[in-house]
Each structure stands twice: as structure tokens, then as C-alpha cells.
Amino acid sequence: MNGYRKDEDAGRLPGVPTLLETPGGAPGTVMTIDPGGAQIGGRLDVNPPQAILWRDGKVVDLPAGATGTIADVVGDTVVGYSTTPADESTGWVWRDGKVTTLAKVRGYSWTRPHAVNAKGVIAGWVHGTAPDDTVPVTWSSDGTVHPLQLPSYRPGERSGTARDIADDGTIVGEADGFPMLWWPDGTPEGLGGPWGDENKNGIAWAIAGRYVYGSGDGVETRWALKDGSLFSTASLPDAGEFGARAGTADGTALLAGDGLEKPAGRMDRPRRQGSGSH
Known part of the structure; x- marks a missing residue:
């Protein structure tokens, strides 16, 4: 089994899985599909994992820097990351014909993008060596990294992750294991x-x-x-x-x-x- 998408094009039944071909029939995992349904990203479950992108059902040739796993794709922007055996990740973005490594935050060696919106703003986190040593961040379209504010009513919190971002800049994720939302102005709010x-x-x-x-x-x-x-x-x-x-x-x-x-x-x-x- 390679990977599947749900194809609602003419001539196909809504919700019926469609097989996505992979090179050599390698097993794979679908991680994301763009809003228009034409682009699907994920990885081949080989050692080490290999990023894969389908466009209109066909495998796209990726540039050399697009390695590991594709986390999200919107329009002509693709974000992903590669990992070490210790789950240390390095994030990248492919747009305007080139792959760029995502900027780090001082004191944090690793980056993990998770989503991108139509304006090219990326949401994810940076992390250190400890599993819970994470900071939720965004990367603007010019590549600048911005740490997100953690809620002041939980002063002991020192970790968090951003999992998705809307086109208006609203972000969702978690802080210290609690569901969290960040409004477009950066204000955090616990969802409960x-x-x-x-x-x-x-x-x-x-x-x-x-x-x-x-x-x-x-x-x-x-x-x-x-x-x-x-x-x-x-x-x-x-x-x-x-x-x-x-x-x-x-x-x-x-x-x-x-x-x-x-x-x-x-x-x-x-x-x-x-x-x-x-």
C-alpha cells in the first residue's frame, strides 16, 4: 500500500480512496493536502525518510534540499523537515524555485515547521535537546522567525507548539500540554x-x-x-x-x-x- 487520497473529480465517487503511486512501490505516508486538492505531500517510509509530493496525482521531482518529510503545501509554497535518529529536526521551505533552511531561535538548535498559510507564513516550533524544550514560532514570508507568547496565567510553562495557521494569522496548537489559540495580534488564549x-x-x-x-x-x-x-x-x-x-x-x-x-x-x-x- 503506497498512499491514498480522496478524489471527488467527475467520474469518481465522493470519498472513494485513490491509490497514489510511489517510486518502486515504496510504502509512504500522506501528511497534507493543499486547499485545492491538487497537491499532496508526505514522505516515503524508508530509511532515511524521503519527502514526496504529488501534483495532480503525479510525483513531482523535488530539489536536493527538500528532504525528509513534507509537512504542508499551499499554492507554490512547500514546507518540510528532515530528522536525525534522535528526532532532531531541521525545517525548510521551498518557494520561488529555491529551498531555504528555516531560521533558528537563539538557544534552540532545531526547527520543525507544521503548517503554512496562503500568505506564506509558516507555523511550527523550535526545540532543544530535551523532549519538552520547545517554543512555538512563526516564520514570516521573508524568513524571519517570531517566537509566540506563552500565556502569563501559567507562569511555569516553558514549552509549546504551533500546529496550524489560518490565512488571517490565527494560530492553534498547545502550550505545556493544554490546547491553545493565538489570535492574529499574537495574544494567546487557552481553549480548554x-x-x-x-x-x-x-x-x-x-x-x-x-x-x-x-x-x-x-x-x-x-x-x-x-x-x-x-x-x-x-x-x-x-x-x-x-x-x-x-x-x-x-x-x-x-x-x-x-x-x-x-x-x-x-x-x-x-x-x-x-x-x-x-
Whole structure:
């Protein structure tokens, strides 16, 4: 098995997986698909991992510096990273015909991009040698790195990661294991769990439109934003430990499978909890 995409083009049934060919039939993992559905990025699961990009179903020749894993692709911007056996990562961006290594933050040797928006702003984190020695950051389109502010009401926090970024600059991720959102002006806000307790562990994986997807207190969760504030929170039916890893701007949650017993799926109308209707 190489990799699959869901193809809704004419002549194909919606939601039916389509096989993605890989060089030599090597196994691979799809990590991302661009908003238009034409470009798909990921890696070949070989040693060491090799970045791979499909465009209109065909494998694209990558430049020499695009190695390891493709994390995200939007338009003509591709971001990814290579890793060492100790999971030390070096991030890169491919745009304007060249591959550039992402800038580091002083005191942190490693970089890990995770998402890019239509304006070319990259979200991710930098990390040191310890597993929890991470700082959430963005890289602007000119390559400048900007550490994100951690919430002041948790003064003991020293770690965090940025997992997705909207076109308006809103960022989601986690800080010290709690689901977190950063507004476009950089202000952090804890998202909390589906029962209204912001001190529950979790992570926000993705943002689409006014919806944020992730998990809180071990429960798959969809948060709704409105007028620059957190509007409501909804729990989703159990989808296993992987939770809501992505979603769409209309509120449809995409639920990850475990590859063994539970298939990936979607949830159009999750059960609602919290302070307002969706």
C-alpha cells in the first residue's frame, strides 16, 4: 500500500480512496493536502525518510534540499523537515524555485515547521535537546522567525507548539500540554476541554474558517470562534485516541483512524456543548 487520497473529480465517487503511486512501490505516508486538492505531500517510509509530493496525482521531482518529510503545501509554497535518529529536526521551505533552511531561535538548535498559510507564513516550533524544550514560532514570508507568547496565567510553562495557521494569522496548537489559540495580534488564549475547564490537557490540531479541531481532556473537540472570541465548544463522538486531526470551514470534523481497527471518518453534526449554538 503506497498512499491514498480522496478524489471527488467527475467520474469518481465522493470519498472513494485513490491509490497514489510511489517510486518502486515504496510504502509512504500522506501528511497534507493543499486547499485545492491538487497537491499532496508526505514522505516515503524508508530509511532515511524521503519527502514526496504529488501534483495532480503525479510525483513531482523535488530539489536536493527538500528532504525528509513534507509537512504542508499551499499554492507554490512547500514546507518540510528532515530528522536525525534522535528526532532532531531541521525545517525548510521551498518557494520561488529555491529551498531555504528555516531560521533558528537563539538557544534552540532545531526547527520543525507544521503548517503554512496562503500568505506564506509558516507555523511550527523550535526545540532543544530535551523532549519538552520547545517554543512555538512563526516564520514570516521573508524568513524571519517570531517566537509566540506563552500565556502569563501559567507562569511555569516553558514549552509549546504551533500546529496550524489560518490565512488571517490565527494560530492553534498547545502550550505545556493544554490546547491553545493565538489570535492574529499574537495574544494567546487557552481553549480548554469540552466541559468548559481550560485546565484540561489536550491539543488544537487544525483551524478552518471559524472552527478549531483537536482534543481536550481526552475527548475529541470542536471549538467555534466568533467576533474575535471563543464562542462555544462541542464534544465529538468517540473516534479513538487520535481525535479530530482536521476539519472544514463548515464545521465538518475529520477524524483520524488508527490504521488497524478504526477507519478514518468524518462527523458532520457533532453533539453540542458549551455556551452557544453553532
